[in-house]
Amino acid sequence: MREKQGQPSGERFKIPEALIRQLRSARHIAVLTGAGTSAESGVPTFRDAQTGLWAQYSPEELATPEAFRRNPRLVWEWYQWRRERVSQAKPNPGHLALARMESLVPKFTLITQNVDGLHHEAGSKGVLELHGNIRRTKCFTENSIVDSWRATPKIPPRCPRCGGLLRPDVVWFGESLPAEILNEAEAAARSCDVFLSVGTSSVVFPAAALPHSALAVGATVIEINPTPTELAADAAWSFAAASGEFLPVLLSATWPEC
Numbered sequence: 440m441r442e443k444q445g446q447p448s449g450e451r452f453k454i455p456e457a458l459i460r461q462l463r464s465a466r467h468i469a470v471l472t473g474a475g476t477s478a479e480s481g482v483p484t485f486r487d488a489q490t491g492l493w494a495q496y497s498p499e500e501l502a503t504p505e506a507f508r509r510n511p512r513l514v515w516e517w518y519q520w521r522r523e524r525v526s527q528a529k530p531n532p533g534h535l536a537l538a539r540m541e542s543l544v545p546k547f548t549l550i551t552q553n554v555d556g557l558h559h560e561a562g563s564k565g566v567l568e569l570h571g572n573i574r575r576t577k578c579f580t581e582n583s584i585v586d587s588w589r590a591t592p593k594i595p596p597r598c599p600r601c602g603g604l605l606r607p608d609v610v611w612f613g614e615s616l617p618a619e620i621l622n623e624a625e626a627a628a629r630s631c632d633v634f635l636s637v638g639t640s641s642v643v644f645p646a647a648a649l650p651h652s653a654l655a656v657g658a659t660v661i662e663i664n665p666t667p668t669e670l671a672a673d674a675a676w677s678f679a680a681a682s683g684e685f686l687p688v689l690l691s692a693t694w695p696e697c
C-alpha cells in the first residue's frame with residue numbers, strides 16, 4: 440500500500456493501521472533526523488538560522504574550513520552565538536518520543552545531522568552524530584578534541600598542546616563525515632525494515648542518501664516534515680507535520696500500552 444499524505448483527523452493525525460502494524464512488527468527501526476526536529480525546541484533550522492547581525496552571511500559562507508582560515512574570529516563568534524542558543528534549548532516531545540521508541544523495538548538506530556546534542560539529552564542512547572556536536576571543541580591543526588583551554592582575550596582561543604586555533608567539533612562543508620559513524624549509519628539503513636526521515640530537507644549528502652539505501656533493500660520509508668521534500672515521492676508515507684506534534688501521536692497510536 441502506498442499512501443501519500445497522512446491525513447490530520449479529529450484526533451490531530453490519523454495513523455494508518457498498516458503503518459502501525461509495520462512499526463509493531465519491525466525488527467529494526469532506523470531514524471534520520473535533521474534540523475527540523477529541533478525547531479520546536481527553539482533551535483533555528485540551519486537554513487533559517489541567520490537573523491540579526493548574522494543575516495548578512497549565509498551558513499555556507501561561515502561553515503567551511505576556508506571561511507575559518509580567512510576569518511577565524513568571525514566563524515568562532517558565529518558558533519559561539521549558536522552554542523548559546525543550543526545551551527538554552529530543551530528536548531521537545533519529538534525528541535522524547537524517539538527516546539521512548541528506542542525501548543520498544545528490538546533494534547533501533549538513531550542517526551542525526553544535528554549538532555545540538557538534544558537527542559542525547561532526551562535519553563536516546565548511542566546516537567550516531569553524522570555532523571559532530573557543537574558542544575565539543577577541537578584543535579584545527581591536530582584535529583583532536585580539546586576539553587579545556589586557558590582563558591584568553593584572543594578569539595578563537597588556542598590549543599593548550601600545540602597552540603593551534605580551536606574550532607567547534609562539527610563537520611563543515613567540504614569536510615568528510617566521521618567514517619566509522621557514517622559506516623554504522625549506512626549499515627543501519629541497509630538492514631532496517633522501517634526508516635523514518637524526520638525534519639530534514641533531504642538535500643545534504645551523504646546523509647540524504649541514507650533513506651535511498653533503505654529503499655534499495657525494501658525497507659518502508661516514512662517522511663515527517665511540514666514541507667514534504669523530494670523524498671516524499673519515494674516514501675511509503677509522507678506526513679506533512681511538525682515532528683514534535685506528530686511523533687508523540689505516532690508513538691501512542693502504535694504502542695498504546697506504553
Ligand code: OAD
Pocket residue numbers: 472473474475476478479484485486487502552553570609610611612637638639640641642643663664665666668680681682683
Ligand atoms: P535544513 O535546515 O536544511 O532543513 C530543515 C527541515 O526541517 C526543512 O525541510 C523544514 O521543512 C523541516 N522542518 C521545519 N520545522 C519542522 C518541524 N517542526 N518538524 C519537522 N520538520 C520541520 O536542515 P537539515 O536537513 O538538517 O550541516 O540540513 C542538513 C545539514 O545541512 C545540516 O546538518 C547542516 C547543513 O549544512 C552541517 O552543518 C554540516
